[in-house]
Amino acid sequence: MGNVVVWAVWVVAAFSCLASGIAVISFTNPFYSALALIGNLASLAVLYLLLSAEFVAAGQVLVYAGAVMVMFLFVTAYLGGHADAPWAGGPSWQQFGAVLAAGAILVEVIVVIGLKAGGRLSHEAKIDSNFGSPQQIGRLFLTDHLLAFEITSVVLLVAAVGAVILGAHSRRSGTTAGVIHEREVRARS
């Protein structure tokens, strides 16, 4: 009985995952694409739960969907949704090559997994209830994977600094405000 439920949940989540993924790359309006991505993230969170990764699922929803996508939506709103046909533009062989490459990657991954892993994928390890819990994740972060933890924090810092620099207003020249500012400065001196 429990198995059937799990299967049902899995099917729904997997399907919405794939559908939202295709939706992201298909919409012309970036706003809709971003919303589709949020759906994708949510489905993924469900799949993580099924895989006993509770903390990661929570993090996914809170951080990814909650913070990153919100930022995305802010920027999309700021920039306006540009209409953009998915198949237009670029060198002629670009579309063909793209489909080919993507298809090839897909086929290869599945073949590789099928060939190499084969029968072994059926037997999962036994896990206890502690698996994937915040305690375990926290302990691992602070013991086995301390370096990764620290470096990740540095990466985040760097990204923040970078964002600040990129976002800083340029020297107010070239924009209308900048030109007016220049005139004022010159008039005063």
Added chain:
Amino acid sequence: MLGPDIAWYLAVSAFLFATGTLGVLLRRSPLIVLLSLEIMLNGANLALIAFARHQGDASGQIFALAVMAVAASEVVVGLGLIVAIARKRLDLDVDKLSFLRG
């Protein structure tokens, strides 16, 4: 384990990755490209989590968290770039932004 085998999860992950690749290679708006990139990263994350469950080793989840953090940073910087480009009144079209042409 209840429900499908790891293999099914891996199949989903592969599909997500391929979809993301397609989006990166096909779309011309940098925003959409970034979004597709996110899909690829999430596909990878799914594979990590699946294998973590399969091996009983939570390191996979640690890795997935690190990937998430890095993805977030990258999105931040990418969006900053896009905003800067927009401020310069340039077209948000990766085909037109070819100033590094040799």
Added chain:
Amino acid sequence: MIIAAWICLLAPLAAALLITLLGTRISRRAAAYVSTTSVLSSFAAALVVFAKLWAESPDQRSHTSTAWEWLNAGTFHVGLRILVDPLSVMMMLIVSGVGFLIVAYSIGYMDGDDEERRYFGYMALFVFSMLALVQAGNLVILLVGWGLVGLSSYLLIGFWHERPAAIAAAKKAFVMNAIGDATMALAFFILIQHGQSLNFPDTFDVGPGHGWLVNLVALGLLGGAVAKSAQLPLQTWLPDAMEGPTPVSALIHAATMVTAGVYLIVRTHAIFEQAPRVQELAAGLGAATLLMAGLIALVQTDIKRVIAYSTMSQIGYMFLGAGLGAYGSAMFHLMTHAFFKALLFLAAGLVIHALAGEQDMRKMGGVGRAMPVTRITFLIGSLALVGIPPFAGFFSKDSIIASALGQGWYQDLLFAVALIGTLLTGIYAFRLYFLVFPGEPSPFVEEHLMHGSHAVGVEGAHGESHGHDTHEHRGEGPFSMTAPVLVLAVLAVIGGWIQFAPLWHPISDWLEPVARPLTEPTNTQEALASLFAVLLGLAGIGVAWVLYSARRWQVPRWALGQRLLEHKFYFDEAYDFAFYRPSVALADYLRRWFEEPVIQGSITEVAGGVRDLGFWTRRLQTGLVRTYALAIAASLVVLMVVFVAVR
């Protein structure tokens, strides 16, 4: 004694280096004195060596001294080695003695020339090179000296380098000498390969059964000798070499360098004696040359050219002597020839100098009226050349002619040729004398000599004014020029008295331990040869007198012969056709079809190819992010396959 020998060798080298290093810091006169003094010290040292050597008994007269072991390769050793033995001492004395006289003469002759220092440096270098050649203790050092004299000759022939004719002549001399150098080197290689040490006085016995090898070696040595001594077939460079200053012609192209070939044959006679055919060939070439040169000299109009052909002819006699095995006679003739030929050249130089560089005999006449001393010395030289007793040439030349008797039909033929040569010598030598010296002064001579004007410039077109005006009285040259000429005149008279073959022969005895002659003419043969030679010489003088002095008969006109002789038997034209034109054509061909398309073309091709590659690679840089991403995706696809397949 060994120290004296080294001093003899190195003094001129030191002088040359000194002059080179001091450059313009010393005056021109000082450079001249440095050079002259060094050669004088060489002569003094050579005298010391001679005295010491004479004091020893004949079988002990061979000393070597090695300064430094240069090459050590298994059993093959070559060192910086000098040899002191009768033959080398004789040459040392001749080279340094006559050299000193000529260099001293040059002080007056080259006075006022802008590049006097360079001249004296080169002369010192030459004397050193020649001494190295004759004092060499092994064939390698001999070859070094050989090459250096070739170099000095080139430098001195082309001394007045603004004159294209001089440059061309210098090149010609050098190239022809180089041919000889090459054959000599090949001969040495063969010797080395057969385990011979190249040292003197080791014998060069290659043993029986190696007949053709010895012939090759001897041929190679003969080739070098022929080139250096301007014999057939490599004789064309010598007349052109007269473009150099007259003292150079006297020293290098009369007394010393051109005699190096004879010295070589005598020194390596052991090899030649094992290759009798080649030795006969040497004699034959000598005879042919002496005949040919004598004929050509009959039609020359340039004073120096006549004397040059005369040199060629006389060296032919020496080759004849060496080829017949009469080594002592050949060396004796070398010595007397050095005296009277240098005398002739220097006296001619006096005339040329006085006539402001004019060398054409047809413009001269009656020079003797203004320059009596020169006239006498020239007459002495000519008589010595023709071989009239009691002058020097008589004693030496006739021994050679006599050695040809009684050995076979070939040698008899050579005998006849040598006698004809004497007749020719008489004719051309006295043609020269009668045209230039006696009688009424020609208008040209009047203008230049009789009015006591000072000479303006030496021969050639380098336009320097001389500034010495000692032509005032009687037109003779300055003392520094006439003194050496007088000394040489004395030597030309008494030089032959040192050996009168049938009766007393100190020279042959002196050289006996080193080069035992193959034939010794009997007294009757000597007498016969001398008789004929003197008679024919006098006949030649008579003919010349009749034709050119008394003008009783006209010179016979034979157009074909005249043309043949004037073109020097068309040797120059033949060589031009056979060697020069094909080489030029080959060079041109190579340039058009190989150098430009292939070598230069390959460079431009490579450059073009690289540039094209760059253009192609540039097309990858589209600037479009999507193409780059596609490239990454494609490589990812490939890599995945590789990783799985390779495992």
